Amino acid sequence: MSPDELVYLGILAASIPVGFLFRYLSPPVKQGASLLLGLSIAIATCHIHTLHSLVTVIGTWIIIKSSWRHAPALSLTWTFLYLLFFRLVTWFGLPPPTPFANAIQLLLTLKMVSLANEVHSFHTEKKKDVSSFAKSPVIGGLSQEPSLYDILSYSYCYAGIMTGPFFRFQTYIDWLRQPSPQVLPGWVPCLQRLKLVPVYGALFLAVNSVFPLAYVRTEEFLDQNFFFRLFYMIAVFFVFRMRFYAAWCGAEAGCISAGLGCYPEKALSKPGGGPTDASIFVYVKYDFKTIQNIDCYNTDFCVKVRHGMRYWNMTVQWWLHHYIYPNAPFKAYALRAGWTMFISAYWHGLHVGYYLSFLTIPLCIAAESAMEASVRAKLGPLGQNIFDWVHWFLKMRAYDYMCMGFVLLKASDTINYWMSIYFIIHIIAVCCIIVGRALKVGEREERRGHKEKKREGEKIENVKTGEKTD
16 A cells, blocks of 8 residues: 555544544534644645645635625636646646645535535525525525635535545534434444445455556556456456445545434435435434445446446535536537536546546447347347346446546556557447447338338228229
8 A cells, every 4th residue: 555545544544433522522612623623634634735725715705705696607617727727736836736635625626616506505595585584495405604614614624525425515514513413323334334344455455466557557568468458457447446445435434423414314315415305304213325425336236337327436426416417518418428527537637548438438328328229128028137237247347448547547558558458348339339220220110111011001901992882
C-alpha cells in the first residue's frame, strides 16, 4: 500500500470509534466538533491547498445569498469552473494540490451544487404560500436558509470528507437534530458493513501484488499472448473493485457509527437523497440507505451495464441523476446518458482515459438494448435465462475493459492496451447494434409482407364474393 492509502485507511479506521462518541453530543456541540475535526483533517493532509475548498464554499455562499433563483445553474458553473482551475493550477505557477485536496474538492463540488438546489427549492416552496408557517411539503426540504456557519460545517463535516459518501445538507441537519441518537442502531449495522472489509482488503493486496498495473505499460506485456493480455484486464478490475469495496464499506461504517443518514426503514430513503416518504415518523425500524455508496453483490452480479452503474458509487449516481441527467441538452436516452457520462468524466478529472472509459458506456447500453429488443424478447424462459448469463458475462468484460482507461489515465496507455486486445468490446458492441437493427428491420419487412399478403387475400376474397353474387 502507498503512503497515501495508509493515511486514508487511518482516517477511515479512526472515524468509526469517533462516530459513536458523536452520538452523545448536543446539536450545537456536534456541529462545532464535526466542523473542527473535518477542518483539522483537511489542513493536516492538504496544508495550504485547503484554501481551494474554502474559496469554493465562500463562492457558493455568495451565489446563494445574491441570487437564489439562479443558484442551481450558477453553483454548477462556479464549482465546475473552479475544478478546471484546480486541476490546472500549475499553469499559473502554483504548486500542484495533494491527492487529499483533490478528494475533498470532488466531494465538496457535489455538496455545493446540491446545497444550491436545496436552497432554491426552499425559497420556491416558501414563495408559494408566504403566509404558511408549516413545514414545506417537499420531502426532506429545508426549514430555513442556511447561514455561512451552517454551510462551512456541512462542507467540512468529518464524516466522509475524503471518501464519501455524498449526502445532502438536509441529511446533515437531520443528523444534528436527532432527538435520541444513542438509541438508534449502531453496532449491529456497523459490524454488518465491516464484516467483509478484511476479505476485500486481503484480496486487493494479494491480487495487486501478482497483477500490478504498471506492468501493462511495459513492452514485455505487449509481447505476451492475446489471452494473457485479455485476462489481465479482469484482474485489474478485480483489484479496482476490492479497493473501493473496502474503502466505501469502511466509509459507510464511519457514518453509521455516528448515526448519520439513519432514517426509518419505510421512509424509502435513496442513497445520497434521503427519505422519500412523508410518513416516516410512524415507523420504528431504521436503515442507513441514505449513506449507502456501494452494493457489492449487485455490482458483481447484476445483468445489465446500465444496472451496474446504479450499484456503484450510488450517492454520486443519485447526484448525477437529479442534477445532470434531467438538464441534459438532448432528449434521446442514449444522448442524455452520454452527456451524463461526459460530466461524470469531467468531475473525475481531465485525463483522457476517463473520457474514453465513460463515453464507452452509452455504446454498451445501446448494444444491450438492441439485443434485448431483437433477440431476448423473442426467446422462451430457458432461452432468456441463457441470454442473461451471456449478457452478464459480457457486462463484466465491458467493465473490465472500461476500467483500464480509468486506471491507466493517459490516452496513449489506454489506446495501446485496447489495441493489444483489438478493441474487442467496442467491436462486440458495434456488432450487437448492427445485428439488433438488422433483425429489427427484417422483422418490420416480415410484418409488412404479412400485411400485404393479408390485403391481397382480402382482395381475392372480395372478387370471389362478387362473382358469386353475380
